Amino acid sequence: MTRKSGSRGSETIAPIEAPPIRRADAGDDAAGWPGWAKTAVTVLLCVHVAAVVSGALGVPPSSELERRVADLFTWHHGLLDQGYAYRYYAEPPPTPVVLAALHRADGSPDVEIRIPEREVAGPPMRAQRQLALANALFASARPEHRHGEGEEEGGPAESWLARSYASYLCRTHPGTSGVTLYLQQHLIPDPRQVLEKTRETGLRFDLFDESLLTTPRWIGDFPCDGL
Amino acid sequence: MRRLVIDAAQYLADLVAATRRGWTNFFFRPADPTPLGLIRIAVGVLGFWSLFVLGLDLHAYLGHQGWADAERTYQGLQPFAWSFWFFVPESMLRVVWFVCLGIFGLLAAGLFSRTASILAWVVIVSTVRRVPMALFGFDQILSTLALYLAVSGASGQAVSLDRFFRRWRQSRTAAAMPARPGVAGRLVSPLEPGRPAATVSANLGLRLIQLHLAFIYGMAGLAKLQGPSWWTGTAIWGTMTAGEFVAINFTSLAAWPIVLNLMTHTSLALEIAYPVLVWFRRTRPLMIVGAIALHLGIAVVCPGLTEFGLAMIAANVAFMSGLWLRSLVAGRAEEQPAIRVLFDGACPRCRASMALVTAADPDRVVEPIDLTAVDVATIDPRLSREACLEAMHVVSQSGRITAGFDAVTAIGRRLPLFWIPAFLGSLPGIAALGRLGYNRIAATRPRDVPCTDDVCGLHPPASASSTAGGRARDLTRQR
Numbered sequence: 171m172t173r174k175s176g177s178r179g180s181e182t183i184a185p186i187e188a189p190p191i192r193r194a195d196a197g198d199d200a201a202g203w204p205g206w207a208k209t210a211v212t213v214l215l216c217v218h219v220a221a222v223v224s225g226a227l228g229v230p231p232s233s234e235l236e237r238r239v240a241d242l243f244t245w246h247h248g249l250l251d252q253g254y255a256y257r258y259y260a261e262p263p264p265t266p267v268v269l270a271a272l273h274r275a276d277g278s279p280d281v282e283i284r285i286p287e288r289e290v291a292g293p294p295m296r297a298q299r300q301l302a303l304a305n306a307l308f309a310s311a312r313p314e315h316r317h318g319e320g321e322e323e324g325g326p327a328e329s330w331l332a333r334s335y336a337s338y339l340c341r342t343h344p345g346t347s348g349v350t351l352y353l354q355q356h357l358i359p360d361p362r363q364v365l366e367k368t369r370e371t372g373l374r375f376d377l378f379d380e381s382l383l384t385t386p387r388w389i390g391d392f393p394c395d396g397l
Numbered sequence: 398m399r400r401l402v403i404d405a406a407q408y409l410a411d412l413v414a415a416t417r418r419g420w421t422n423f424f425f426r427p428a429d430p431t432p433l434g435l436i437r438i439a440v441g442v443l444g445f446w447s448l449f450v451l452g453l454d455l456h457a458y459l460g461h462q463g464w465a466d467a468e469r470t471y472q473g474l475q476p477f478a479w480s481f482w483f484f485v486p487e488s489m490l491r492v493v494w495f496v497c498l499g500i501f502g503l504l505a506a507g508l509f510s511r512t513a514s515i516l517a518w519v520v521i522v523s524t525v526r527r528v529p530m531a532l533f534g535f536d537q538i539l540s541t542l543a544l545y546l547a548v549s550g551a552s553g554q555a556v557s558l559d560r561f562f563r564r565w566r567q568s569r570t571a572a573a574m575p576a577r578p579g580v581a582g583r584l585v586s587p588l589e590p591g592r593p594a595a596t597v598s599a600n601l602g603l604r605l606i607q608l609h610l611a612f613i614y615g616m617a618g619l620a621k622l623q624g625p626s627w628w629t630g631t632a633i634w635g636t637m638t639a640g641e642f643v644a645i646n647f648t649s650l651a652a653w654p655i656v657l658n659l660m661t662h663t664s665l666a667l668e669i670a671y672p673v674l675v676w677f678r679r680t681r682p683l684m685i686v687g688a689i690a691l692h693l694g695i696a697v698v699c700p701g702l703t704e705f706g707l708a709m710i711a712a713n714v715a716f717m718s719g720l721w722l723r724s725l726v727a728g729r730a731e732e733q734p735a736i737r738v739l740f741d742g743a744c745p746r747c748r749a750s751m752a753l754v755t756a757a758d759p760d761r762v763v764e765p766i767d768l769t770a771v772d773v774a775t776i777d778p779r780l781s782r783e784a785c786l787e788a789m790h791v792v793s794q795s796g797r798i799t800a801g802f803d804a805v806t807a808i809g810r811r812l813p814l815f816w817i818p819a820f821l822g823s824l825p826g827i828a829a830l831g832r833l834g835y836n837r838i839a840a841t842r843p844r845d846v847p848c849t850d851d852v853c854g855l856h857p858p859a860s861a862s863s864t865a866g867g868r869a870r871d872l873t874r875q876r
Contacts, residue, residue, distance in 0.1 A: 202425065202597070203425060203597055208421065208425055211424070211425075211601070212420065212424075215424065215605075218605075219608070222609065222612065223612070226612070226616050231623075244475060244476050244477070245476065245477045247475065247477075248474070248475045248476050248477030248478040248479075249477045249478075249479075250522075250544060251478075251521075251522045251525055251526070251540050251544075252540070252541065252544065254537045255616070255620075256537070256612070256613045256616040256617050256620070257616060257617065257620030258534055258617045258620070259617075259621065259624075259632070259635075259636060260620040260621050260623050260624045261623070261624030261625070261626055261627075261632070261635075262624075262626060262632055262635030262636050262639065265639055265640070265641040265642065267641065286641055292450070292453055293446075293450055294644070294700035294701040294703060295446070295447065295450045295535075295701060295703070295704055296450050296453060296454070297701050298533055298535075298701030298702065299450070299451070299454075299458075299531045299533075300531075301533075301641060301642070301701065302530065302531045302532055302533050303464060303530050303531050306465075306529070306530035306531070307530070310530075330466070330469045331465060331469075331530060334464065334465050334466040334469060335464050335465075337462070337466070338457065338462065338463060338464050341462060342457075356639070356640050356641050358634070358635045358638055358639055359638055359648065361631070361634060361651035361654065361657075362651075364638075364648045364651040365651050365652060368648070368649075368651070374646055374648060374649065375646070375648040375651075377638060377640035377643070377646060377648065378640050382640065
């Protein structure tokens, strides 16, 4: 991965971006753009960069100023889908898990559905999408998230997304009379706990150990005929 | 006081002038479009794959009564947000999904690149808006890359079928020309050289990706500074032992806290240093290699984030030199031409075949030599005119000579567009059949006849003389 000089002329080959290659057969725009085009592009670039930066900084925690500037570019974030925070794994959180109990109309035992499933058939990306869905349900069921959603009904942690998901389960599982949704958190094990347990049992620590799964928290009951 | 004001004004004037010069130099100078072409392929393939995976649960994600009710999702859109998926009837979902897959296919192949890149961006944004409950970092990166491919309009300027077909038309036109007096051998090369011309539009696309990527790493690094586990050096433990994410049990690392600390601090240091050090020539390779290692590591730990890692690696290609990327397949300047191909210039079919080869040449990998115009012994003393007339011969830079069907596969192995056919042609059974077929065709090929549709499908232009007027390059003369 070092710069290497070729034997023909002054051409150099480096793995990193080289100075622009001006060639006799270069395209039309190699000669340079007209001034008005550069000005127009410059204006667009400034607006875009400001929108991207403010979109990332305007997400909590943020200052009043950052939020106000971000609000100026709501149109840009809506049109171009670039208002992201990019704060990946700022603190690795526990993983939300959604448990659905499907009550059968014929009185047979409930059917349990877990999102994300323990074993998702197909590519890993499919499981990743399910994890995102569980995250979204978890986020939408948090009291602070629902604050101000006056039209919400039902249980204390019910959200439109939870209702929509329950409705989907009712439709795709004929014979279901109602759905109860729960949220659970899959905790990250403490390294000391892992070492102790490994010493005790002599076995590798199970990442699905019961101690890592919190008690399911009820979100709401959703009768299928009411959805 | 007056001096202070004058100096301050002078400083500000210099600053404005320097900023203007720097801005112009940064955004408005031509750049090799090769990295952008490779990013286009990655976005096309990843977009195709992502939509394909969504299609495994099509109605659950994109259906009107899927996991997230379409009406409520639509009502929840932020101002100016849009998505065509809300207007696709349930019965047409699968059809539209197929069409969208086709758009990503076109983008990856570089066919109708400008239109395909805009349509691919529309599909990506529409999908993001329709399934906000199923998104993760991958979707953000893909959307960003697709936007810059679309607005630059330059993604098809390199490594694309658009460019290949354009060059093929040129080389076929050249091959259809009658022999020109004073020119040794027949022309079979396109006007455009293998290496694409540098353009401002390509530079704009690359610069936008570079800036955005540096910003993403910077934001990710700064945000991590808020998390205590990144200070205590245990954050990586949290990601490696999140049961729902990981495919491999890494809990044995609990006995190696220093290793966990090292991985945590290194990851954080990379993300914070990247936005600064990636702009310096000396440190750029370190940043890029570090970023690639980071994303591959994440993919190993969390397979569900493989596509995210690949999208980030693709974005990192924007920082790589097009010349260097091209040399990975074409070889360095002193290694070119890698092969010299002796073809029968009196045979229209042979010229048509060579036109195809030269159109697919990524740089100057292949040097076509019309054997009717040269003494073949000067190319290599082991060659004879009779043998060369019997079958096409390829002489590699190392001196290896192959002939007939084996020469065809040898050429294919040098040209990325033909890697797969060349590999298939090298398989034992297929190679034997190929040799039989080649020998039969070579033995019955027409020679010294006008090149018409009946023979080789070449179309001499009406203004043959003007096209041939010095623009068509004859590589045999040049070298």
